[in-house]
Amino acid sequence: MLADLLERNRDWSASRQAQEPDYFTRLAALQAPEYFWIGCSDSRVPANVVAGLDPGEVFVHRNVANIVHSSDMNLLSALEFAVDALKVREIIVCGHYGCGGVKAATEDLPHGLVDHWLEPIRRLARAYAVDLRRETDIEGRRDRLDADPATGLGPRGKGACPRIDLRAEGRAPARSRLHHRTGPFQRGGG
Numbered sequence: 001m002l003a004d005l006l007e008r009n010r011d012w013s014a015s016r017q018a019q020e021p022d023y024f025t026r027l028a029a030l031q032a033p034e035y036f037w038i039g040c041s042d043s044r045v046p047a048n049v050v051a052g053l054d055p056g057e058v059f060v061h062r063n064v065a066n067i068v069h070s071s072d073m074n075l076l077s078a079l080e081f082a083v084d085a086l087k088v089r090e091i092i093v094c095g096h097y098g099c100g101g102v103k104a105a106t107e108d109l110p111h112g113l114v115d116h117w118l119e120p121i122r123r124l125a126r127a128y129a130v131d132l133r134r135e136t137d138i139e140g141r142r143d144r145l146d147a148d149p150a151t152g153l154g155p156r157g158k159g160a161c162p163r164i165d166l167r168a169e170g171r172a173p174a175r176s177r178l179h180h181r182t183g184p185f186q187r188g189g190g
C-alpha cells in the first residue's frame with residue numbers, strides 16, 4: 001500500500017518535471033500563495049483540486065467541518081503565518097455539501113471526542129433555528145449549514161464570513177483588519 005503511494009509519487013514527480021523542467025526548483029525557492037484556505041478534512045474536497053490551483057498557490061488548513069475555534073493553536077498559528085509571513089491576500093473558510101461533520105452535529109447521537117469539536121455548528125444551528133426550520137427535511141437543513149448550492153462549496157449560514165478579502169483593506173496590518181471585519185472569528189464559517 002505505502003509502496004504504491006511512493007511509486008505514484010515518483011511517477012507524478014517525473015511527469016511534472018517533464019512538463020515543466022524548472023517546476024520543483026521554482027517551488028522550492030519561493031512560497032507565495034495569495035490564498036489561505038480553511039477547509040474540511042473530507043478527502044473529497046482538497047483545496048488545490050476543487051479551486052483549480054497548483055501547489056504553491058494556496059496555503060491550507062483543514063479540520064473536521066472546517067471550524068474556526070478561537071482556542072485552536074494549530075489554526076491560529078497557520079493563520080498568523082499566512083497573514084504575517086506569507087502575506088496572503090484572501091482568507092477563505094469553505095464548507096461543502098454532504099459534510100459528515102455537519103451531519104454528526106445535527107444528529108442526536110454520541111460520536112465521541114468530535115462532539116466537543118462540533119459544538120460551534122450546534123450553536124450556529126440554534127442561532128439560525130427559525131431560518132433552518134423553513135427547510136422541510138433534515139438534508140435541506142444540513143445543506144443550509146453546509147454549502148452554496150451552485151458549487152457544492154461555500155459559506156455556512158448567513159453572515160458566517162466565508163471569505164475575507166484583504167485587498168480592499170490594504171495588506172497591513174492584516175490581523176487587526178481581520179478582527180475588525182469578521183467580528184467574533186471563532187464563530188466559524190465554511
Ligand SMILES: [Zn+2]
Binds near residue numbers: 100
Ligand atoms: Zn466536511
